[in-house]
Amino acid sequence: MNAPTSAPAFDHNLYAGCAAQIVSHTRELAAKGWTPATAGNFSIRMSADLAAITISGKDKGRLSEADIMVVDMDNRPVATHHRPSAETALHTHLYRRYPDVGAVLHTHSPTQTIAGLLYAPEGRVRLKGYELFKALRGHTTHEKTFDLPVVPNSQDMDELTASVDAVLSEPNTWGYLIAGHGLYAWGKDISEARRHLDAFEFMLGCELEMRRLRG
Amino acid sequence: MNAPTSAPAFDHNLYAGCAAQIVSHTRELAAKGWTPATAGNFSIRMSADLAAITISGKDKGRLSEADIMVVDMDNRPVATHHRPSAETALHTHLYRRYPDVGAVLHTHSPTQTIAGLLYAPEGRVRLKGYELFKALRGHTTHEKTFDLPVVPNSQDMDELTASVDAVLSEPNTWGYLIAGHGLYAWGKDISEARRHLDAFEFMLGCELEMRRLRG
Amino acid sequence: MNAPTSAPAFDHNLYAGCAAQIVSHTRELAAKGWTPATAGNFSIRMSADLAAITISGKDKGRLSEADIMVVDMDNRPVATHHRPSAETALHTHLYRRYPDVGAVLHTHSPTQTIAGLLYAPEGRVRLKGYELFKALRGHTTHEKTFDLPVVPNSQDMDELTASVDAVLSEPNTWGYLIAGHGLYAWGKDISEARRHLDAFEFMLGCELEMRRLRG
Amino acid sequence: MNAPTSAPAFDHNLYAGCAAQIVSHTRELAAKGWTPATAGNFSIRMSADLAAITISGKDKGRLSEADIMVVDMDNRPVATHHRPSAETALHTHLYRRYPDVGAVLHTHSPTQTIAGLLYAPEGRVRLKGYELFKALRGHTTHEKTFDLPVVPNSQDMDELTASVDAVLSEPNTWGYLIAGHGLYAWGKDISEARRHLDAFEFMLGCELEMRRLRG
Numbered sequence: 001m002n003a004p005t006s007a008p009a010f011d012h013n014l015y016a017g018c019a020a021q022i023v024s025h026t027r028e029l030a031a032k033g034w035t036p037a038t039a040g041n042f043s044i045r046m047s048a049d050l051a052a053i054t055i056s057g058k059d060k061g062r063l064s065e066a067d068i069m070v071v072d073m074d075n076r077p078v079a080t081h082h083r084p085s086a087e088t089a090l091h092t093h094l095y096r097r098y099p100d101v102g103a104v105l106h107t108h109s110p111t112q113t114i115a116g117l118l119y120a121p122e123g124r125v126r127l128k129g130y131e132l133f134k135a136l137r138g139h140t141t142h143e144k145t146f147d148l149p150v151v152p153n154s155q156d157m158d159e160l161t162a163s164v165d166a167v168l169s170e171p172n173t174w175g176y177l178i179a180g181h182g183l184y185a186w187g188k189d190i191s192e193a194r195r196h197l198d199a200f201e202f203m204l205g206c207e208l209e210m211r212r213l214r215g
Numbered sequence: 216m217n218a219p220t221s222a223p224a225f226d227h228n229l230y231a232g233c234a235a236q237i238v239s240h241t242r243e244l245a246a247k248g249w250t251p252a253t254a255g256n257f258s259i260r261m262s263a264d265l266a267a268i269t270i271s272g273k274d275k276g277r278l279s280e281a282d283i284m285v286v287d288m289d290n291r292p293v294a295t296h297h298r299p300s301a302e303t304a305l306h307t308h309l310y311r312r313y314p315d316v317g318a319v320l321h322t323h324s325p326t327q328t329i330a331g332l333l334y335a336p337e338g339r340v341r342l343k344g345y346e347l348f349k350a351l352r353g354h355t356t357h358e359k360t361f362d363l364p365v366v367p368n369s370q371d372m373d374e375l376t377a378s379v380d381a382v383l384s385e386p387n388t389w390g391y392l393i394a395g396h397g398l399y400a401w402g403k404d405i406s407e408a409r410r411h412l413d414a415f416e417f418m419l420g421c422e423l424e425m426r427r428l429r430g
Numbered sequence: 431m432n433a434p435t436s437a438p439a440f441d442h443n444l445y446a447g448c449a450a451q452i453v454s455h456t457r458e459l460a461a462k463g464w465t466p467a468t469a470g471n472f473s474i475r476m477s478a479d480l481a482a483i484t485i486s487g488k489d490k491g492r493l494s495e496a497d498i499m500v501v502d503m504d505n506r507p508v509a510t511h512h513r514p515s516a517e518t519a520l521h522t523h524l525y526r527r528y529p530d531v532g533a534v535l536h537t538h539s540p541t542q543t544i545a546g547l548l549y550a551p552e553g554r555v556r557l558k559g560y561e562l563f564k565a566l567r568g569h570t571t572h573e574k575t576f577d578l579p580v581v582p583n584s585q586d587m588d589e590l591t592a593s594v595d596a597v598l599s600e601p602n603t604w605g606y607l608i609a610g611h612g613l614y615a616w617g618k619d620i621s622e623a624r625r626h627l628d629a630f631e632f633m634l635g636c637e638l639e640m641r642r643l644r645g
Numbered sequence: 646m647n648a649p650t651s652a653p654a655f656d657h658n659l660y661a662g663c664a665a666q667i668v669s670h671t672r673e674l675a676a677k678g679w680t681p682a683t684a685g686n687f688s689i690r691m692s693a694d695l696a697a698i699t700i701s702g703k704d705k706g707r708l709s710e711a712d713i714m715v716v717d718m719d720n721r722p723v724a725t726h727h728r729p730s731a732e733t734a735l736h737t738h739l740y741r742r743y744p745d746v747g748a749v750l751h752t753h754s755p756t757q758t759i760a761g762l763l764y765a766p767e768g769r770v771r772l773k774g775y776e777l778f779k780a781l782r783g784h785t786t787h788e789k790t791f792d793l794p795v796v797p798n799s800q801d802m803d804e805l806t807a808s809v810d811a812v813l814s815e816p817n818t819w820g821y822l823i824a825g826h827g828l829y830a831w832g833k834d835i836s837e838a839r840r841h842l843d844a845f846e847f848m849l850g851c852e853l854e855m856r857r858l859r860g
Contacts, residue, residue: 129332129368129394129395130328130395131254131323131328131368131393131395131396131397132251132252132254132323132328135251135252135253135254140370141370142368142370142395142396143370191274195252195253196252198251198252199251199252201251202251202252202325202328205325206325206328206329206332209325209329209423210329210332210333212427213329213333213423213426213427214333
């Protein structure tokens with residue numbers, strides 16, 4: 001990544017800090033098996049206009065800071081020859097829609113892939129009675145029903161982004177599934193986004209298990 | 216944690232030893248996936264009146280001694296600005312009820328969460344024929360029926376503690392489930408509590424598996 | 431372990447080598463979750479009359495050479511104050527029955543526990559079509575039916591040993607299940623016993639999975 | 646491995662590089678549990694006429710460069726006393742059929758073993774709607790049906806190779822299952838073969854899971 005001799009395109013210390021955090025979390029998620037065959041992408045918002053994001057097609061288990069690039073909120077690369085993944089649009093969509101969101105994590109675990117396929121006809125996974133709702137910001141009790149949205153997959157990113165935008169609501173669901181494609185989760189920073197991601201994976205896993213056990 | 220210049224509120228060597236043991240076991244349990252999204256809490260009794268316990272909201276996979284505080288048996292913090300988790304009340308309840316209990320471990324594994332939800336209507340998980348009953352203190356044969364109590368969850372800790380108290384019996388069951396919230400297990404020290412916890416997780420996992428296989 | 435000043439009760443170099451091998455394999459098996467709550471026991475034959483075996487009640491994930499004792503083929507401790515586990519009788523039974531057997535491994539995995547309970551009424555698990563039969567000594571094709579014996583559990587070791595003896599046959603099955611109690615596997619040395627153990631765990635896991643999938 | 650004093654049978658630097666890559670990937674696959682009881686074999690094409698391949702019967706979790714031999718495309722050992730595994734024929738078959746293929750990976754995971762047994766009557770596993778199709782070279786969308794071939798197992802390698810040859814087609818499926826025996830996956834180099842392997846394992850696992858959940 002070359003800094004132009006004029007004013008730098010972004011703060012390199014900020015970039016380096018974001019890259020280090022992304023690498024740390026991504027390697028853990030890869031070790032859990034949630035990023036098969038180079039799937040998954042992870043970003044942190046650097047400012048109102050810029051985000052640090054994983055480059056497409058990299059083995060997430062062997063990710064390094066060199067595999068992180070900077071994009072603007074129109075998905076254009078900044079000060080780099082790397083091309084962003086098509087799925088970058090889903091990250092910037094969330095950053096533009098929610099000014100307080102500071103990180104977006106997209107994983108592709110078996111549970112997330114299957115849950116999306118199974119619940120796609122209903123458009124959401126209906127969760128009830130989990131103490132772990134309290135891991136999602138703003139939620140304080142297990143005594144509720146929580147609908148995690150599911151959208152159909154599409155190779156047309158404009159179509160996909162529009163599908164996602166249509167299901168986002170208040171209060172913030174902190175995540176959504178794409179059928180056969182995995183989960184997007186977000187938060188004010190990467191630690192909160194990770195806590196949300198881990199909570200969704202756990203509850204989706206329990207939900208599939210109970211579906212097996214109840215018939 | 217500040218020691219007052221008057222007589223210390225507790226024995227710091229004892230506290231340090233308890234904190235080290237809690238951290239060691241908690242990190243292992245986190246690595247097993249039994250403490251998702253900061254769930255779980257773990258304590259060791261320091262004396263008739265005091266216990267060392269994990270501070271609320273910490274990532275259990277990265278727990279350190281700084282994340283352990285001291286409380287009294289009325290759930291009040293001792294010599295610290297940290298606030299105890301609401302679930303501290305479930306630990307002190309067991310310490311007050313059973314004077315010989317020296318450690319309490321609360322985990323939130325998928326198996327424990329699901330088993331609690333599935334068996335809540337029956338109020339217990341009925342286990343039969345496991346050789347591993349012999350891992351529970353006082354049990355010497357597989358030829359018995361063992362009922363692990365299940366209580367409904369509640370955000371009202373007085374209500375939850377009362378529900379738990381009502382299901383505890385003689386002989387000691389060494390554990391109970393809270394529906395959708397996980398397992399509490401205990402023993403005379405943390406090694407025994409851990410052996411009990413591992414035995415319950417194993418048997419609950421087998422029970423759910425056989426429920427799938429038998430239909 | 432004290433060596434008497436008269437002729438040593440056993441060859442200490444041989445003992446040390448056996449203890450090291452047992453510790454190495456046991457720690458791996460513990461890491462796989464096959465030795466919950468101190469379950470499991472592992473031995474290597476030192477001679478026609480002696481075997482090195484794990485001491486009862488030890489955490490198998492933290493096993494060290496100090497946790498290995500020597501017994502004779504009547505289950506009596508040799509040159510040690512440690513008492514052998516009751517299950518030692520199942521190891522020496524195999525050493526007495528099969529002079530060529532050099533190691534016995536008893537694990538207690540969820541798959542082995544469940545398979546034993548489910549197939550106990552039939553007295554065996556009938557396996558067909560696995561390429562992995564070829565991992566069992568003497569077996570050269572997948573085109574066969576292999577019956578792995580299952581015996582009912584008992585706390586009376588004489589009764590249990592007799593049940594086992596009644597199901598052993600020619601050709602050697604290299605393993606048997608005890609209902610709700612796990613698997614015993616053996617071989618000419620610990621590497622072969624381990625290969626047999628790993629093959630059984632794998633095939634039993636596939637068998638349970640197919641039972642779920644076929645209904 | 647002895648180099649003859651005349652012109653060497655192969656380039657030893659090339660061989661050493663291939664051996665190192667095979668060892669690296671094989672140990673990772675063993676750690677995932679995909680090579681039970683010495684099952685599995687892995688190769689890299691060194692030239693039009695030669696391949697480096699794992700020696701038969703080795704514990705894949707403890708594989709070292711000494712466990713890699715060189716064979717020609719008629720399965721004959723080159724400059725070594727080691728005998729190739731019978732399954733070498735399946736590797737060289739692919740190298741002869743597809744001149745651009747540079748690596749072949751054969752694993753034996755539970756999912757691959759079960760999927761082969763379950764889908765053998767249909768002769769293929771029909772996959773639909775997976776975003777992860779895009780991990781397979783030449784595939785650019787989830788909106789398709791992908792048939793992964795399944796052939797019956799045989800101890801007669803000529804018969805087995807002929808069965809495989811009959812199911813290979815255009816476009817390249819990059820993999821096939823042998824019933825009860827696992828998966829063969831390939832690519833232009835070992836990294837691509839590995840990405841294909843990981844993608845198949847993931848999708849087969851999802852497919853079996855959905856079969857359980859849909860009944």
